[in-house]
Amino acid sequence: MTPAAERDFEVVVIGAGFSGICAAIRLRQAGIHGFVVLDKADDIGGIWRDNTYPGVGVDIPIWGYCFSFEPNPDWRYAYAKGDELKSYADRCVDKYGVRPHLRLGAEVTGLQFDDELDHWDVRTSQGPLRARFVINACGALGRPKLPEIPGLDTFAGAVIHSARWDHAASLAGRVGVIGTGSSAVQIIPEAATRAERLTVFQRTPIWVIPKPDFPIPLFLRRLFRLVPGLLRVPRWIVLAWLELLYNGVFRFKAPSAVTALEWIARLTLLAQVPDHALRERLRPRYRFGCKFLTLSNRYYKTFARDNVDLVSEDIVAITATGVITSDGRRHRIDTLVLATGFEVFERTSLPRFPITGSGGVDLGDYLDRNRNAAYEGVTVPPCPNGFLVHGPYSMTGSFFVTIENAVAHALRCISEARRRGATRVEVKPESHARFIEEMITRQATSIFYNSNCEQARSFYFDQFGDVPLFRPSTSVEAWWRMRRFPLADYTFTSRADRERTGEYQEAS
Structure with a gap:
């Protein structure tokens, strides 16, 4: 690869935990190979790389805590230990050919969308990159939260x-x-x-x-x-x-x-x-x-x-x-x-690093002025060509089902943009607003607002008093909607349209 080719990618995936690994696997399966997976650490695994405290393990039976396309017959316990999850991540990376796409020790320090060229400028500790699309797979539990205690x-x-x-x-x-x-x-x-x-x-x-x-018995x-x-x-x-x-x-x-x-x-x-x-x-x-x-x-x-x-x-x-x-x-x-958990909806964590979207809009400021929400848990209006995994209102019952849903949504948008020859895909503001209203209305009947939850001091709640960590829907509904959302909820446009007419035209 030439130096320029090493900096230019169709897709940049941020994070080499299970979310980033899933995105990489699905990109390869979709025939998209011009991508890179960035992670600030020197190894893969995300929370299962970082969390090695005594007794660490999953809180749901392990058969529901793995990829649907990669079942593992070798789990030793019904509730797997941390080292088993890390080994599973390594196995997936090697089996599905992800390792050549990894760029470890590359911390992302900022993203900025170029409105003229319809790409993201990605600042990293190893130098700048450019990408048509960005999949932010940092996850919700990556930045440890320190207690604010004097002394x-x-x-x-x-x-x-x-x-x-x-x-x-x-x-x-x-x-x-x-x-x-x-x-x-x-x-x-x-x-x-x-x-x-x-x-x-x-x-x-x-x-x-x-x-x-x-x-789990050996015979089983x-x-x-x-x-x-x-x-x-x-x-x-x-x-x-x-x-x-x-x-x-x-x-x-x-x-x-x-x-x-x-x-x-x-x-x-x-x-x-x-x-x-x-x-x-x-x-x-x-x-x-x-x-x-x-x-x-x-x-x-x-x-x-x-x-x-x-x-x-x-x-x-x-x-x-x-x-x-x-x-x-x-x-x-x-x-x-x-044992004080993680920053989830704090300004320092959502987003994890400065993100400047279309028109110079700062994503953190946008979320502070509006609500912590993303259309179908994946996209926000100020960030064309940008997709979240574990975004607000994406989580249902299963961590891995949530990951696969978000990645499927992002891949459908990217594939459709490629089919249309579009260089820019962005969710329509009215589609985004409609989704937020639906989620807030549904959430009002949940346990979070009717069970003295204010006494729990839970990290579920954000600064608006909302609970965007969870999606108020069944997993079946979420699975369907994340894969069958109306394409009309997005605009697909190209640079060629603008160069020809002086403005973007929505692709037909």
């Missing part, structure tokens, strides 16, 4: 964020864990077995139900390898369960389903924590579903250990030697673990 930078011991685990740090002394979200639920039981003293700083209790995990793995079609059975069972859970609990807040899950969590808490006062501090005051689905067989019982303390008072400051809480107590800590 955090003065702490003299090791400070470890769950997404940037330091395996050289010791958990043998006095360990403090800030946070009780899904990552903390996995970390806390592991830390308790290593620490001399573990102090958990809880801002908000979390509902936890048992995790029906088990090692061999059977799956021998008859791969059998893997469809557990996959469809898991997807059906996720669909019932998502729509029954989250979308339609079915009282019987919500109450049943709460009673399962309460009975688990009762069985594992004998102390009544401690149980009351661990019991949420909001309804099940307001926060991320969390499963564990060990979390509640960890607090019954002699070496574990639960602190519910707010943290007011951190010193060189520990944590000060609102009751005036000073908690001596040697190692501080921040």
